[in-house]
Amino acid sequence: MRSTLTLFILTLGITYLSCAQTVINPDDAKFKLLFEKAADFHKKTDGTYDGYRIKIHFGADKTKAREIKSRFLSRYTDANSYEEYQQPNFVILVGDFRSKAEAFEYYKNIFNDFPNAFIVKDKINPIRFPELSNK
Helix, strand or coil, X not given: CHHHHHHHHHHHHHHHHHCCCCCCCCCCHHHHHHHHHHHHHHHHHCCCEEEEEEEEEEEXXXXXXXXXXXXXXXXXXXXXXXXXXXXXXEEEEEEEECCHHHHHHHHHHHCCCCCCCEEEEEEXXXXXXXXXXXX
16 A cells, blocks of 8 residues: 555656756757757748649639639638749649648649649748737
């Protein structure tokens, strides 16, 4: 009985110690170096990184490309859309997906409306989180 109680107390103490939080000191040299490297990376890449988008249109007619972009935006408000000119075509790309699997899941949702769409590798924008207001 006494050994069971001792084992229980010892287990409880180890569990408590393993849940301790690590405090990050922003004045630490390693933290500053990491922050500088991240800032340098974003300057060099304009904050973009490799990912995937879905190409829903490409063609020489600018008006048709804009119509397709408008049709997409009216039906799907949860993804960004991008209009690019890749000579000699106007291209409409949608989404900022980090993996091909994520892009494919979204592709399955839009396939019925845009049957000629396909997934392409591209530079994507980082996810923007809404600003939190201090109330």
